[in-house]
Amino acid sequence: MTPPLDPGDSVPDPLPATGAPPKRIRGKAPKDQGLVHSFRAFRHRDYTIFWFGALASNTGTWLSNLTVPYILFTLTGSAVWVAYATLAQLAPAVLLGPLGGHVADRFDRRRVLLATQASLAVVTFALWGAWASGWHDPYMLLGFVSLIGIINGINMPSWQSFVNDLVPREDLMSAVALNSMQFNAARAIGPAIAGVLLATLGPSWAFFFNFLSFGFVLAALLCVTSTQPPSGRSPGPVVGEFIGACRYILGQRGLLVGILLSVMVGLFGNPLFQLTVVFADTVYGVGATGLGMLNAALGVGAVLVAPLIAGWSRVLPISKVVKWAMLLYGVGLVALGFTPSFALAIPCMVLLGACFLAAISGINTAVQLIVAERLRGRVLAARLMFFTASMPVGSLLQGWAADLWGVQTAVVLAGASMLACVLVLALVLRGNGFSRLDDPQDTSSPEK
Template identity: 50%
Template sequence: MSAVAGAPRGGALSAFRHRSYSIFWVGALISSTGTWLGNLTVPYVLYQMTGSAVWVGVAAAAQFGPAFVLSPLGGSLADNRDRRMLLLWTQAGLGVITLLMWLQWASGFHVPVVLVGLLTLFGILNGINNPAWQSLVNDLVPREDVVSAVTLNSLQFNLARALGPAIAGVLLATLGATWAFFFNALSFVIVVVTLLFVRPHISRILVPVGGGFASQWRDAIAYMARSRAMLLAIALCCVVGLLGNPIFTFTVVFAETVFETGPVGMGMLTASLGIGAVLFAIFQSVIRGRGGSFGRRAATALVALGVALIIMGLVPTLGWGIAAGLAVGAAFLAAFATLNSAIQLMAADHLRGRVMAARHMVFSASIAVGVLVSGVLAEEWGVQLATIIFGAGLIAIAAIVMLVPGLGFRLLDEADADPRDVPPLDPET
């Protein structure tokens, strides 16, 4: 490991040199696009049925909240099982749930509680799925291309945020929600097929881990606790989920109550967030790593995201809202990809599933809390003021990290050093 730790980091697109990663990326893009069809369709139909921003927040919490409970199990499975096979099973299960959502809506059984219940099941299975998904990204490329792979993985997710909502807006305005739910279910079939053709860059040696589930997580927590840099990166991911992510859900409320536009305008507004991320990725590929250290990039991205959210809360028209959405999407990708790359590079391979599970657990919990709080604030004070408050909160937290002794974004620069690997546990101890 130490022999390759100092290898020069590849360019922003270098992960595409690896066939399995390219296949995985295309399948993930199709799946994520379908998921964003559902992510926009669900809050849209709920808001149409209830007229309540709280219901929109409850739906998002139902989707992301269960990951807080299930991610630890997903992390242990990702470290002790074949990650590709684990993903095949979880993706198939997620496909079945989205198929049930389509059948519910197509049959005319339009009950908010049932729809939220299916979203909860989706969130439960996704909590198991996500650690293996994040860890497999690392397995498909050599270490020098990890940053490229993580950034491109974030790019496909945000590109899907552009494509999915745009398609959803057209479908909702023409064919209706039934077709949006159907294409979401179909996308999971495609990602299962692509996983059949994916092979890791280097075969993992599955080392049996003794001591049971609790013992495995004690080891993982002790490992993470030894690194202030890793704890800071995970905590900042939580901040991004709490204060930065709710905007992706509440574009529906912006479209209805602020800009007074229909499904197509709503799709364009939501798509602008993804397009902004794509534009940032293009910019990053041009500068090819000249954006500074991990710490400097994270600090800049958090402040930029806060400023962009404040602007989003102030603009009066759809056109300006789309422009602000581009800035929000770019800053969000910059923040999340930087933090996620740092965590991936600092994690030892035999613990990576549990480390990524911890990251996903706090990130999902923060999203659930964030959308619930922003839903209540939007209901009481309006979605614009809620967005401004969250943007100001991001800037304040970035300032605290920079000013409090013992913290500082410079801690994240440890991601450029050798990974803090530890020997695998003896199965008999």
């Protein structure tokens, strides 16, 4: 997939039974590359509507995502409690991953998203009501966060697969990168607003605005006309189908490498988003406003790099994008751990946000381009499950290390671990490492 397939440019041979990547016939390099073509996915009406609705909704979600760890750390003074919140939100999503993948492959994804987003709006409204009424208890917060995680376990496979339904294959990299940019733009805007709200009006307003934001994505989904075609097969047992998808992944080295890299990001990189609370309070002493600025810097970095990733996707191999992103990610974590100044921490956060966007959007695009269409929902559910499972594990380990040795030491250890893994994949495994992200799509016969 170097560059990604474009109609008329190259044609892959059918995937051999061994699962080895087929040879491809290359044509001339496509002309539509560079920043001017970064936003080509916006040529499609349904994608554009969905993108803006998701931007508004995710901005609200990040109000809550910053408010919950801020409250927990204020109430308990412990980084481990912040990790508990991550575990409470993500563990249900891991357990329900097989069901979410089954639903994504069997039902109209737009209808699934309407149901799950409406349910999230109801839970968010209840959380606002509980906090506004004076119920300020960490266990209450964990309970609501767990409910959100349960719904997200059903929601996320359909959400990720839905992007593929809105654009043609040749615009998928642009769509995925812009979708990641939207999410990270929300990460930049939401925490900045949350910092101001927490410093002035208090947490209840952050929860309330998050509830209101769901109206935007629900309206967008009602306006979208794209629907998922029926699978043409009778649904089988949920667990059996998921086991079959896992066996399929084991036979596709590119998918296996993509999932392994997702786990690395979840273990070593993603916990930083929760630990910003500890940095703001114990290292830099900048309060809620500074906390918002740290998280906003992560989003700014992602927004800045997304057009570069989308615009040059047809000439930059995904394997190289992900490899360099993860290498710089490790370097950035180590640098942040040795940074004594809040002013110097901001550019570190910008770099880390850019690396997170480049790595995750590249991995997600590679998986979407390699997987057979009939298994898309279940394979994406498996990737999300492993990625999601790695995040609370990483958060608990780094939260424990932060309580014992300090948050800066914890982040340095995480960065060094990521660098070690990247070097093993790049120098030791080589042909079975990052390069497998460039494997072409599986076009083998449908399952019977």
